[in-house]
Amino acid sequence: DAGITQSPRYKITETGRQVTLMCHQTWSHSYMFWYRQDLGHGLRLIYYSAAADITDKGEVPDGYVVSRSKTENFPLTLESATRSQTSVYFCASSKGGSYNEQFFGPGTRLTVL
Amino acid sequence: GDSVTQMEGPVTLSEEAFLTINCTYTATGYPSLFWYVQYPGEGLQLLLKATKADDKGSNKGFEATYRKETTSFHLEKGSVQVSDSAVYFCALSAGNDMRFGAGTRLTVKP
Numbered sequence: 066d067a068g069i070t071q072s073p074r075y076k077i078t079e080t081g082r083q084v085t086l087m088c089h090q091t092w093s094h095s096y097m098f099w100y101r102q103d104l105g106h107g108l109r110l111i112y113y114s115a116a117a118d119i120t121d122k123g124e125v126p127d128g129y130v131v132s133r134s135k136t137e138n139f140p141l142t143l144e145s146a147t148r149s150q151t152s153v154y155f156c157a158s159s160k161g162g163s164y165n166e167q168f169f170g171p172g173t174r175l176t177v178l
Numbered sequence: 179g180d181s182v183t184q185m186e187g188p189v190t191l192s193e194e195a196f197l198t199i200n201c202t203y204t205a206t207g208y209p210s211l212f213w214y215v216q217y218p219g220e221g222l223q224l225l226l227k228a229t230k231a232d233d234k235g236s237n238k239g240f241e242a243t244y245r246k247e248t249t250s251f252h253l254e255k256g257s258v259q260v261s262d263s264a265v266y267f268c269a270l271s272a273g274n275d276m277r278f279g280a281g282t283r284l285t286v287k288p
Binding site: 069121124164166170 | 277280281
């Protein structure tokens with residue numbers, strides 16, 4: 066089915082472990098985004114990508130790494146997970162920059178013990 | 179930096195009541211303004227948007243007007259339904275960055 070998917074939907078890991086969250090979109094949108102959602106903070110931008118091989122930091126990039134070797138995929142890696150990274154992570158895509166409508170995936174709930 | 183402030187919830191209304199969710203923004207340039215809605219267990223979906231001052235965005239009976247003089251983009255609906263129960267986010271964009279408010283949870287009771 067066309068759309069934007071995220072995997073896994075739920076993940077429990079331990080402090081210090083590496084975790085990769087996957088995001089895949091089938092619309093060939095140029096832009097992709099990673100957000101985290103925390104109570105009282107709304108959504109905060111972690112990283113975004115304007116095209117394959119082009120990525121840039123958002124508001125809260127520390128502790129995260131992204132890559133975009135293909136237009137349709139935008140994985141997010143936590144190199145050494147910390148408890149403060151327990152959150153719900155949303156991937157989104159859009160045709161253009163943030164002036165355009167963003168289409169969101171269903172989210173990944175990550176718990177770091 | 180650019181930011182959005184929206185009224186804290188939760189908001190509980192009876193069916194057919196009038197809804198207002200306040201949103202104000204701070205921006206150095208001329209941002210576009212959005213309302214997104216999140217239903218339980220789902221990602222966010224665009225509800226409506228406005229790209230310049232005095233624009234009115236509307237969708238599914240919801241409306242919001244971009245007010246530059248008061249830096250506001252309040253969300254309104256004349257008669258809410260149980261199916262409108264969700265979390266509503268005000269957001270602004272400037273360049274490649276989008277800033278979201280904290281979200282307002284709306285519960286509509288029959």
